[in-house]
Amino acid sequence: MGKEENYFNFSDSDNFSKHVGIEMLEITEKSARAKLNIQEHHLNGVNIVHGGALFTLADLVFGALGYVHDQKAVSVNASISYFKAVSSGTLIAEGKLVTLTPKFGSYSVQISDEEGNIVAVFQGLGYRRQQAMVQ
Amino acid sequence: MGKEENYFNFSDSDNFSKHVGIEMLEITEKSARAKLNIQEHHLNGVNIVHGGALFTLADLVFGALGYVHDQKAVSVNASISYFKAVSSGTLIAEGKLVTLTPKFGSYSVQISDEEGNIVAVFQGLGYRRQQAMVQ
Amino acid sequence: MGKEENYFNFSDSDNFSKHVGIEMLEITEKSARAKLNIQEHHLNGVNIVHGGALFTLADLVFGALGYVHDQKAVSVNASISYFKAVSSGTLIAEGKLVTLTPKFGSYSVQISDEEGNIVAVFQGLGYRRQQAMVQ
Amino acid sequence: MGKEENYFNFSDSDNFSKHVGIEMLEITEKSARAKLNIQEHHLNGVNIVHGGALFTLADLVFGALGYVHDQKAVSVNASISYFKAVSSGTLIAEGKLVTLTPKFGSYSVQISDEEGNIVAVFQGLGYRRQQAMVQ
Numbered sequence: 068m069g070k071e072e073n074y075f076n077f078s079d080s081d082n083f084s085k086h087v088g089i090e091m092l093e094i095t096e097k098s099a100r101a102k103l104n105i106q107e108h109h110l111n112g113v114n115i116v117h118g119g120a121l122f123t124l125a126d127l128v129f130g131a132l133g134y135v136h137d138q139k140a141v142s143v144n145a146s147i148s149y150f151k152a153v154s155s156g157t158l159i160a161e162g163k164l165v166t167l168t169p170k171f172g173s174y175s176v177q178i179s180d181e182e183g184n185i186v187a188v189f190q191g192l193g194y195r196r197q198q199a200m201v202q
Numbered sequence: 203m204g205k206e207e208n209y210f211n212f213s214d215s216d217n218f219s220k221h222v223g224i225e226m227l228e229i230t231e232k233s234a235r236a237k238l239n240i241q242e243h244h245l246n247g248v249n250i251v252h253g254g255a256l257f258t259l260a261d262l263v264f265g266a267l268g269y270v271h272d273q274k275a276v277s278v279n280a281s282i283s284y285f286k287a288v289s290s291g292t293l294i295a296e297g298k299l300v301t302l303t304p305k306f307g308s309y310s311v312q313i314s315d316e317e318g319n320i321v322a323v324f325q326g327l328g329y330r331r332q333q334a335m336v337q
Numbered sequence: 338m339g340k341e342e343n344y345f346n347f348s349d350s351d352n353f354s355k356h357v358g359i360e361m362l363e364i365t366e367k368s369a370r371a372k373l374n375i376q377e378h379h380l381n382g383v384n385i386v387h388g389g390a391l392f393t394l395a396d397l398v399f400g401a402l403g404y405v406h407d408q409k410a411v412s413v414n415a416s417i418s419y420f421k422a423v424s425s426g427t428l429i430a431e432g433k434l435v436t437l438t439p440k441f442g443s444y445s446v447q448i449s450d451e452e453g454n455i456v457a458v459f460q461g462l463g464y465r466r467q468q469a470m471v472q
Numbered sequence: 473m474g475k476e477e478n479y480f481n482f483s484d485s486d487n488f489s490k491h492v493g494i495e496m497l498e499i500t501e502k503s504a505r506a507k508l509n510i511q512e513h514h515l516n517g518v519n520i521v522h523g524g525a526l527f528t529l530a531d532l533v534f535g536a537l538g539y540v541h542d543q544k545a546v547s548v549n550a551s552i553s554y555f556k557a558v559s560s561g562t563l564i565a566e567g568k569l570v571t572l573t574p575k576f577g578s579y580s581v582q583i584s585d586e587e588g589n590i591v592a593v594f595q596g597l598g599y600r601r602q603q604a605m606v607q
Contacts (some may be wrong), residue, residue, distance in 0.1 A: 076247070083252035086221075086243040108221040111265070112211070117218035118265070118277050119258025126254045130246070142253050143441060144414050144462055146281035146551055148597055150573050165582075166590040168555050170464070171413060173593055175580070177570075185571040188578055190595055192414055192553055194440070199469065278576065279549050279597055281416055283462055285438050300447075301455040303420050305599070306548060308458055310445070312435075320436040323443055325460055327418055327549055329575070334604065346517070353522035356491075356513040378491040381535070382481070387488035388535070388547050389528025396524045400516070412523050416551035 077134040084127045087120060091131065096164075099131040103158045115152040121187045122147050125176040128162035129191035132174050136167060137195035143171075144192040151186045158186060165190075170199045212269040219262045222255060226266065231299075234266040238293045250287040256322045257282050260311040263297035264326035267309050271302060272330035278306075279327040286321045293321060300325075305334045347404040354397045357390060361401065366434075369401040373428045385422040386456075392417050395446040395459035398432035402444050406437055407465035413441075414462040421456045428456060435460075440469045482539040489532045492525060496536065501569075504536040508563045520557040521591075527552050530581040530594035533567035537579050541572060542600035548576075549597040556591045563591060570595075575604045 074094035078084060078101075084091075088109070092100040103109070103124045111117040126145060133140035162176035176189040213219060213226035213236075223244070227235040238244070238259045246252040261280060268275035297311035311324040344364035348354060348371075354361075358379070362370040373379070373386075373394045381387040396415060403410035432446035446459040479499035483489060483506075489496075493514070497505040508514070508521075508529045516522040531550060538545035567581035581594040 078247070080247035081252070082243050082245045083255050084246075087254065108217050110217045111219075112213070112215035117216070117258070118261045118280065119222065119254060120218050122257040122261070122280075123252070123254025126252070126257070130253070141287070142284055144281065144283045144553075145253065145257075146279065146416065146595070148279045148549075148576075148578055148595075149277055150571050150576065150578065152276070165593055166555050171553075171555065173553055173555065188570055188595075190551070190553075190593075279418075281460070281551065283414075283441075283443055283460075285436050285441065285443065300458055301420050306418075306420065308418055308420065323435055323460075325416070325418075325458075348517070350517035351522065352513050352515045353525050354516075357524065378487050380487045381489075382483070382485035387486070387528070387531070388550065389492065389524060389531045390488050392527040392531070392550075393522070393524025396522070396527070400523070411557070412554055414551065414553045415523065415527075416549065418549045419547055422546070 074131065074135055077131050078127060084123060087123050089124055089127055091127065094131045094135060096135055098161065098163045099128045100159060100161045101128050105155050105158065110154065115154050118149065121178055124158060124160045125178055125187065125189035128160045128176045129174045132162055132164060133172055133193035136172050137197045139197040140172065140193045140195050142191060143194045145189065147187055147189045149187050151184050153180050153186055156181045170195055209266065209270055212266050213262060219258060222258050224259055224262055226262065229266045229270060231270055233298045234263045236263050236295045240290050240293065245289065250289050253284065256313055259293060259295045260313055260322065260324035263295045263311045264309045267297055267299060268307055268328035271307050272332045274332040275328045275330050277326060278329045280324065282322055282324045284322045286319050288315050288321055291316045305330055344401065344405055347401050348397060354393060357393050359394055359397055361397065364401045364405060366405055368433045369398045371398050371430045375425050375428065380424065385424050388419065391448055391457045394428060394430045395448055395457065398430045398446045399444045399461035402432055402434060403442055403463035406442050407467045409467040410442065410463045410465050412461060413464045415459065417457055417459045419457045421454050423450050423456055426451045440465055479536065479540055482536050483532060489528060492528050494529055494532055496532065499536045499540060501540055503568045504533045505564060505566045506533050510560050510563065515559065520559050523554065526583055526592045529563060529565045530583055530592065533565045533581045534579045534596035537567050537569060538577055538598035541577050542602045544602040545577065545598045545600050547596060548599045550594060552592055552594045554592045556589050558585055558591055561586045575600055
């Protein structure tokens, strides 16, 4: 079994992203991708996808990348900016490593719709607990 | 029927926060509160409440306050910092207006556990579309 | 000599805030304040105070509070939202502790003009290096 | 005289970045770069470059890109994460457009040292006032 496959342990045991209905597509050392097929339960009161659903989609990708770099990594801060309201179709979140220090990792995630329009941009900062302990 | 009651239209029609299991408790001009009773489906792969669930809880409070100040308000940016991992009990998010300009509103939301410990701190920036249109 | 006085060592040795022209007013365990008298050199190309000058003002207050809680604290993340353009007068930044964990501290700083209008809102996240080392 | 040259009007009239000692290197539709030669007056109390100096460097690049896309653009939010302490040498900030909507623009700026190490990562959100007015 390859190293990449193991990374999916991260998302396989994640109840919340399953409850939301997010599917992890890819996890590698440098990038990760996940998918959300928009359903009724993702919408807010004005029938667009809830910010919390978008955040959760991006956060799963961020978490997967953090896990790859330190299995005890924890999120310390995340920010999201929204650029396009969507109410149907499929959303893809694609994340990549920005930089890694002994204690912290910075990741950037973009959520796009089927036409490739950017729906939201997410930045996550992870604390590498395991690494920090050995220093 | 009072003015405050109407604000609950905001959360009553929000599918996603219902799917997550969040209950809106209070919405006034200056503050709002919501509650999450932690259940299995809120947990991530290491059995703590998922960042997406925390974000959604805070985001609902932020959205409610934005709605009070402009019924067509949209979120443009939000950031969250995490301070305590929790895996059971009840979480309360309490939000308040920071400042309001003709076009933007800034809100701060704190999530606390039952002992009053701060679990996460959230900042939201809303764009007041309706106000912006009349200017 | 009291404990409070010593905290000013923090700002006394800060070249950059002196170069910008910021005066530290107060540093206590829970809050800190600094002042900027707006001069020509603080303005940007459209004659309003530069975002970098506002950020530096808030950052000094954040740094002072971080120093009080851990003399080896370092800033890991900061965000600022702007609400009012200003071009003259005096600005006051007032910061307070939001929450403190063994490894991190969260601080909130508001910049106001002479009439008490909020000009900018700043959030800072500090890593308590000294505390983290002893754990 | 080319279009690109005109963009430098943006930084030529910026008092604060001159006071700090920042030199704009390049401004195009999609990217911009600026430089800071670290001097004594950029240091904080522990002899590393002050967060406010780093922020100002990144903010100038962000502002230049915002100006290219809307000459009346204003910054509404910016966040910065720090990854490496530096105390001498030259810093380069390189920014690029992330996405542009009719009302908002999102920009990402990275600050690197001479060896290409990432010192800080900056995200800026601009409000396109001029565009917003004609809609």
